[in-house]
Amino acid sequence: MNYFPDEVVEHVFDFITSHKDRNSVSLVCKSWYKIERYSRQRVFIGNCYSITPQRLIARFPGLKSLTLKGKPHFADFNLVPHDWGGFVDPWIKALAKSRIGLEELRLKRMVVSDDSLELLSKSFPNFKSLVLVSCEGFTTDGVAAIAANCRFLRELDLQENEVEDHRGHWLSCFPESCTSLVSLNFACLKGEINLASLERLVARSPNLKSLRLNRVVPLDTLQKLLMRAPQLVDLGIGSYVDDPSSEVFSKLKAVIQLCNSIRSLSGFLEVAPCCMSAIYPICENLTFLNLSYAPGLQGNDLTKLVQHCRKLQRLWILDCIGDKGLGVVASTCKELQELRVFPSDPFDAGNAAVTEEGLVLISAGCPKLNSLLYFCHQMTNAALITVAKNCTNFIRFRLCILDPVKADPVTNQPLDEGFGAIVRSNKSLKRLSLSGLLTDQVFLYIGMYAKKLEMLSIAFAGDSNKGMLYVLNGCKKLRKLEIRDCPFGDVALLEDMGKYETMRSLWMSSCEVTLGACKTLAKKMPSLNVEIINESEQLEFSLDDRLLVDKMYLYRTLVGHRKDKPEYVLLL
Amino acid sequence: MVFEKDLNLDATELRLGLPGSSEESLRISNKRALPDMNDDSGVAAAKKCDQETAPPTKAQVVGWPPIRSYRKNSLQTKKTEAETGGMYVKVSMDGAPYLRKIDLKVYKGYPELFKALEDMFKFKVGKYSEREGYNGSEFVPTYEDKDGDWMLVGDVPWEMFINACKRLRIVRGSEARGLGCVV
Numbered sequence: 001m002n003y004f005p006d007e008v009v010e011h012v013f014d015f016i017t018s019h020k021d022r023n024s025v026s027l028v029c030k031s032w033y034k035i036e037r038y039s040r041q042r043v044f045i046g047n048c049y050s051i052t053p054q055r056l057i058a059r060f061p062g063l064k065s066l067t068l069k070g071k072p073h074f075a076d077f078n079l080v081p082h083d084w085g086g087f088v089d090p091w092i093k094a095l096a097k098s099r100i101g102l103e104e105l106r107l108k109r110m111v112v113s114d115d116s117l118e119l120l121s122k123s124f125p126n127f128k129s130l131v132l133v134s135c136e137g138f139t140t141d142g143v144a145a146i147a148a149n150c151r152f153l154r155e156l157d158l159q160e161n162e163v164e165d166h167r168g169h170w171l172s173c174f175p176e177s178c179t180s181l182v183s184l185n186f187a188c189l190k191g192e193i194n195l196a197s198l199e200r201l202v203a204r205s206p207n208l209k210s211l212r213l214n215r216v217v218p219l220d221t222l223q224k225l226l227m228r229a230p231q232l233v234d235l236g237i238g239s240y241v242d243d244p245s246s247e248v249f250s251k252l253k254a255v256i257q258l259c260n261s262i263r264s265l266s267g268f269l270e271v272a273p274c275c276m277s278a279i280y281p282i283c284e285n286l287t288f289l290n291l292s293y294a295p296g297l298q299g300n301d302l303t304k305l306v307q308h309c310r311k312l313q314r315l316w317i318l319d320c321i322g323d324k325g326l327g328v329v330a331s332t333c334k335e336l337q338e339l340r341v342f343p344s345d346p347f348d349a350g351n352a353a354v355t356e357e358g359l360v361l362i363s364a365g366c367p368k369l370n371s372l373l374y375f376c377h378q379m380t381n382a383a384l385i386t387v388a389k390n391c392t393n394f395i396r397f398r399l400c401i402l403d404p405v406k407a408d409p410v411t412n413q414p415l416d417e418g419f420g421a422i423v424r425s426n427k428s429l430k431r432l433s434l435s436g437l438l439t440d441q442v443f444l445y446i447g448m449y450a451k452k453l454e455m456l457s458i459a460f461a462g463d464s465n466k467g468m469l470y471v472l473n474g475c476k477k478l479r480k481l482e483i484r485d486c487p488f489g490d491v492a493l494l495e496d497m498g499k500y501e502t503m504r505s506l507w508m509s510s511c512e513v514t515l516g517a518c519k520t521l522a523k524k525m526p527s528l529n530v531e532i533i534n535e536s537e538q539l540e541f542s543l544d545d546r547l548l549v550d551k552m553y554l555y556r557t558l559v560g561h562r563k564d565k566p567e568y569v570l571l572l
Numbered sequence: 573m574v575f576e577k578d579l580n581l582d583a584t585e586l587r588l589g590l591p592g593s594s595e596e597s598l599r600i601s602n603k604r605a606l607p608d609m610n611d612d613s614g615v616a617a618a619k620k621c622d623q624e625t626a627p628p629t630k631a632q633v634v635g636w637p638p639i640r641s642y643r644k645n646s647l648q649t650k651k652t653e654a655e656t657g658g659m660y661v662k663v664s665m666d667g668a669p670y671l672r673k674i675d676l677k678v679y680k681g682y683p684e685l686f687k688a689l690e691d692m693f694k695f696k697v698g699k700y701s702e703r704e705g706y707n708g709s710e711f712v713p714t715y716e717d718k719d720g721d722w723m724l725v726g727d728v729p730w731e732m733f734i735n736a737c738k739r740l741r742i743v744r745g746s747e748a749r750g751l752g753c754v755v
Contacts, residue, residue, distance in 0.1 A: 241735055243718060272735055
């Protein structure tokens, strides 16, 4: 390849789009490194503390799209205290000062302030796309700044963020000249919006393909919006409540018939089940259906709806669908690839729940299934073994039995054999979450068979250090390991310290790791940041090495200790 | 590390249990006993102490089940709204000196609603039939819907009714002719 001029090589690189491949290409030789770095437009940073914005900017002057992730995954479940970190502000400030022509910013689990959003909106004239997932720290004022100042905005996608709502005017901040919107998702905002502004905005956005509304948008507005935008491909309904005999509802039924491009449907944050029949005409063509935020729909309503969805590829649903309902899914949705079943009431056993039966039915009926998230009340080894026989294509398998250490209710055995069967038969498995009663044996299986595993989540499992060691030794592709409440300690932690340089991060909380072991690790591995999060008072009194640490989070980094840590974090 | 053998943690440790054993062995507490190398019984005592403090109920295990807070809060909000949001409507009765207000969300269906109205206004609702309306009573329950029309209570399914009902009026029989009341 040295015979070709740089421009030719660069042109070849244009066809290489995956981050992994691009990274590999840059390692071949100095010349390729240089060409790759100048031509790179999209960068993904899985841990915002692994590198600094300055070094990013220095290496990739042509950067247009940046994806950043902040807090560790277990922050989703309140295991990481408030203001631990993950601030996007230094990134936006640094980018704003540079010559980078940022067009797209995607953030996950980061702290975003209104000031950051305002700076972002004013610093990049070609800014096109903002996607915020599970972020916090901003209000609708920040959203208003984006709306007002990003003249060529195509995408504003707010997913599951905690946003302080200052009521209403942010939508009116889109100037009349803004006609470029392709995707608008504000389902997570809780407050009122100006409905007339919304209608006008949709009316002047001919390219709008994706629209997800929040719960204050009523059905009659929905009807008007669909009249304006029958070309929608992705629709998130806010409030879906009306009297089926009303005129508005008839109009809605009529206009829905025209929306034959809709492939993805979600929302129903408020819903009257008697109105669902209007949706049936578009069910035929749906590939993605997300009813996981629609507790107003009972099992029967869900079943009736799903019966019309023959082309469904991804289904997110609440467990009130029940095992029988999952049976209907299994016999209807033969193209199903991804299923997520969420608990409608996490703390109550109740009737509205699914068991191993539903999962077995799905595995038997949906041969293309490759991704599963399943919250249930019980699971048996026999069921998992059957699932493993039926499904060998799993990439993601996440099973959460609501009772943390529940054994197989039929045999009273741990679920080692069941999960063992899953990893044995699903050779492409990249992500696995375990639950139920589990011994070291399951980790032996995982180490032996899960050779492509990249992310593993463990809770209340195992008997000894051996468990963790099986995983660390066997899973060569492991990138993220998160463990809580397991009897894994110093022996396991320190056995192969070099391993952590091949991984993005390790989280261990309520395990048996001592402060001394963490110190040893930090000392031997300068390329790792070892953080101790300790909210109890003990650490203040003594730094006794024998003390068990509450929470430890370690990650590889090129830039040493971070400067923004809160008081309760100890950086070793 | 030598710790584990010396302290015989296996014997004293809170295990995740043999198959079939209860879930007491959940260790949630932030408090950690300092392992004391010289005192086996001390450790045993400390661990026992941990065990004797009643293990928190499942609802108190931090971060379990592993559901995003956003999702948990969403479902919680809906429950709370359902519980405290309320769907209050005015209820008037012909001849009564003042109106009352009731929360329609409290009732599961028409029977509960009628019982509450009967208690509140001291009257009896007649027997409902689709053909004849309310039979055998001087009083007929009616409601004003979103279009402003006055309708007979009981014709449509309960869910539909509570979404459409703006106010209630208990009409005296003599005025209720034409609403299917047989006096």
